[in-house]
Amino acid sequence: xxxxxxxxxxxxxxIALRIMRSAREMNIxxxxxFSEADRSALHVRYADEAICIxxxxxxxxxxxxxxxxxxxxxxxAQAIHPGYGFxxxxxxxxxxxxxxGLILIGPTPEAMEIMGNKLSAKAAALTYNIPMVPGTxxxxxxxxxxxxxxxxxxxxxxxxxxxxGGGKGMRIVENVADFEEQMHLAVSEATSAFGDGxxxxxxxxxxxxxxxxxxxxxTHGNIVHLFERECSVQRRHQKVIEEAPSSVLTEEIRQAxxxxxxxxxxxxxxxxxxxxxxILDENLDFFFLEMNTRLQVEHPVTxxxxxxxxxxxxIKIARGEILSFKQEDLKISGHAMExxxxxxDPLNNFLPDIGTLQTYITPKGNGVRVDDGFEEGMEIPxxxxxxxxxxxxxxxxxxxxxxxxxxxxxxxxxxxxQTTLSFGKFVMQHEAFTSGNFDTHFVGKYxxxxxxxxxxxxxxxxxxxxxxxxxxxxxxxxxAQNNEIANNWRKNRKKYS
Ligand code: MV4
Numbered sequence: 001x002x003x004x005x006x007x008x009x010x011x012x013x014x015i016a017l018r019i020m021r022s023a024r025e026m027n028i029x030x031x032x033x034f035s036e037a038d039r040s041a042l043h044v045r046y047a048d049e050a051i052c053i054x055x056x057x058x059x060x061x062x063x064x065x066x067x068x069x070x071x072x073x074x075x076x077a078q079a080i081h082p083g084y085g086f087x088x089x090x091x092x093x094x095x096x097x098x099x100x101g102l103i104l105i106g107p108t109p110e111a112m113e114i115m116g117n118k119l120s121a122k123a124a125a126l127t128y129n130i131p132m133v134p135g136t137x138x139x140x141x142x143x144x145x146x147x148x149x150x151x152x153x154x155x156x157x158x159x160x161x162x163x164x165g166g167g168k169g170m171r172i173v174e175n176v177a178d179f180e181e182q183m184h185l186a187v188s189e190a191t192s193a194f195g196d197g198x199x200x201x202x203x204x205x206x207x208x209x210x211x212x213x214x215x216x217x218x219t220h221g222n223i224v225h226l227f228e229r230e231c232s233v234q235r236r237h238q239k240v241i242e243e244a245p246s247s248v249l250t251e252e253i254r255q256a257x258x259x260x261x262x263x264x265x266x267x268x269x270x271x272x273x274x275x276x277x278x279i280l281d282e283n284l285d286f287f288f289l290e291m292n293t294r295l296q297v298e299h300p301v302t303x304x305x306x307x308x309x310x311x312x313x314x315i316k317i318a319r320g321e322i323l324s325f326k327q328e329d330l331k332i333s334g335h336a337m338e339x340x341x342x343x344x345d346p347l348n349n350f351l352p353d354i355g356t357l358q359t360y361i362t363p364k365g366n367g368v369r370v371d372d373g374f375e376e377g378m379e380i381p382x383x384x385x386x387x388x389x390x391x392x393x394x395x396x397x398x399x400x401x402x403x404x405x406x407x408x409x410x411x412x413x414x415x416x417x418q419t420t421l422s423f424g425k426f427v428m429q430h431e432a433f434t435s436g437n438f439d440t441h442f443v444g445k446y447x448x449x450x451x452x453x454x455x456x457x458x459x460x461x462x463x464x465x466x467x468x469x470x471x472x473x474x475x476x477x478x479x480a481q482n483n484e485i486a487n488n489w490r491k492n493r494k495k496y497s
Contacts, residue, residue, distance in 0.1 A: 002318065006079075007029070007031070008075065009030060009032060009081050010081070011084075011085070012038055012043060012384065017043045017372075020043065023311075030049075031072070032051070035052070035054055056381065069102065105272070115268065115292070122137050124267040137200070143180060156174045164193070213275065215274050215276060226308065230245075241339055241424065245332050264288060272318070334401075335400070337405045339421070341390065341412070344386055346422060347418070347449045354417070356417075357388075359413050360375060361414075371392065423447070432445075
């Protein structure tokens with residue numbers, strides 16, 4: 001057993017705060033690291049100690065492994081929690097941490113290396129009978145052989161970079177005539193992007209759903225899965241809405257997918273929290289894609305339906321504890337939905353919208369959780385990922401989780417920057433989403449800026465109407481009258497616009 005009385009959180013924003021809260025509940029001291037741009041950040045104020053590790057740019061601060069390890073030695077932190085992003089899946093960092101005699105709250109460097117390369121991930125998974133998309137299991141070395149295999153597999157196919165991931169380094173090839181040119185482009189792209197030109201091919205599953213399984217492994221060989229999350233509502237490979245459980249999985253598919261996820265984890269003796277990614281086709285057949293060796297952004301929806309605190313589980317595993325539950329002890333209860341709130345303008349192609357939070361009031365009440373790292377008056381720094389919060393709602397069933405999400409979005413009051421809240425409401429109210437009949441093409445298929453313009457116009461007009469009525473102090477009107485006026489406006493809105 002390892003004694004961990006102080007943890008350094010090598011991250012920032014909402015995830016740093018979220019990790020610190022669990023540590024505090026375990027009476028573990030926390031150390032924040034921060035860049036000069038984050039000097040007044042909430043995670044710095046919340047931690048028991050805080051160390052500035054450099055200038056704003058990530059490669060001069062949050063990615064500086066030597067500074068992070070130095071901060072541990074300076075404060076006496078025995079362990080590091082990397083969060084997600086930054087160094088969380090960096091095997092070299094994991095090795096440096098071990099060499100410094102410190103504990104990384106995460107998997108082994110070996111597991112990170114194997115799963116960080118899509119071909120070695122597939123090779124590991126092949127030691128178990130894991131369903132994979134037909135294609136090649138080795139890097140392409142002979143273009144004519146590859147072309148033959150592509151014809152066998154059937155177009156359209158995907159050319160994927162072995163060192164890629166999360167959608168980076170993927171090319172769709174519609175027919176054999178385009179194959180050679182696309183292959184050369186894919187290899188040169190992978191070489192320049194990842195320093196590794198290895199590519200492989202797979203049949204392109206054209207309208208998949210993106211389903212991932214959370215796994216937990218301890219240092220005694222116990223591995224369990226904590227059911228699935230559905231992450232199909234994505235924009236250019238950036239997840240925007242995640243939910244647990246999925247609206248389409250049957251109990252049978254859930255068990256089969258869960259077993260595959262545990263087998264993939266076992267193939268690398270996985271320790272800690274990890275996520276095994278699958279795609280599900282229209283026939284509800286699923287295929288292994290890749291494994292993420294970190295705690296993911298969307299882990300809260302799994303926490304809500306299982307009642308577990310995944311960060312506490314990670315810390316217990318890092319201390320050498322045995323998982324306190326077996327697979328049969330784990331059950332799904334209720335339904336959880338997460339909306340990532342980005343400082344991006346959905347009316348301007350989701351471009352980052354930097355600025356100051358003039359107003360920042362979070363929704364509250366039954367079944368609402370907000371994981372965020374900002375408060376009113378703070379500036380959104382330009383240096384980092386523009387996600388400012390995760391809005392999570394929980395209900396007895398999917399309908400209630402959706403209703404709560406809509407109510408919470410309406411209550412969330414942010415001014416000074418544009419956010420993806422209105423986009424989230426659009427999704428929650430769209431029939432394809434509410435019916436569960438959607439896939440990874442949802443955003444491309446159903447969303448455009450006009451979808452929000454009407455909504456925004458209506459809200460602006462209602463705000464103006466309400467202001468006029470409120471201004472005419474002598475007209476004491478009831479809510480019912482106000483609603484009637486608003487409804488009339490809605491019905492006759494063409495006269496106003
Ligand atoms: C695929 C696929 C369809 N067919 N592989 C996306 C990132 C990484 N997790 C792997 N991904 C996919 N791999 C085959 N053979 C569909 C996805 C995919 C996706 C692809 C394009 C646009 C959005 C997507 C969202 C999730 C998954």
